[in-house]
Amino acid sequence: MNWIGNRISFIDSKGKTTIVISPKKNYLITALMGAWLAMWITIGCTVFWSLFYLPLSNQEEIIIYIFLVFWVYYTVKVSRSFLWLLYGKELIKIDNLALTYKRSLLKYGKSVPYYFENISNFSFSIPEPRSMHAIWEASPWISGGERFHFDYFSKMIRFGRKISEKDAKLLYQLINKRIQERSKK
Secondary structure (H helix, E strand, O other): OEEEOOOEEEEEEOOEEEEEEOOOOOHHHHHHHHHHHHHHHHHHHHHHHHHHHOOOOHHHHHHHHHHHHHHHHHHHHHHHHHHHHHHEEEEEEEOOOEEEEEEEEOOEOOEEEEEHHHEEEEEEOOOOOOOHHHHHHHOOOOOOOEEEEEEEOOEEEEEEEOOOHHHHHHHHHHHHHHHHHHHHO
């Protein structure tokens, strides 16, 4: 197993290359995010309980329903980000026919093959270091921040969440080289 930085590993075997991109590990941020999520769920459960057991006016019920809609939205968004930090990874397999991508949570996720002859404009982009985009993507609440992209028919496919510029350059060279080698066979 070879490594690109601390988060990207790859294995070259006969006929295929497998690349694994792990999320950035920061245990303090993960613990704080878990604590925030636990408190948020407790607040939501308490508000939900109050909806059924406290005598409320019609206006108070409407306010609670509106709050619960926002509560569910943020619970889902933050839970997905939290689970991604704990158990997520991106898997890329390059064989003789296609680049196969899978965004995996535990072992769940869908592998999608992208055939070489239909891939175009493969590149990567890194936001400017002090831009609003870079600050937004640095947040642990945000799961996105995909660095690599290519066109596949009329869709843009993106992967490589929150990879540093140095690692992105090395990974770009590796993927580009393997695609060129494998597509000739």
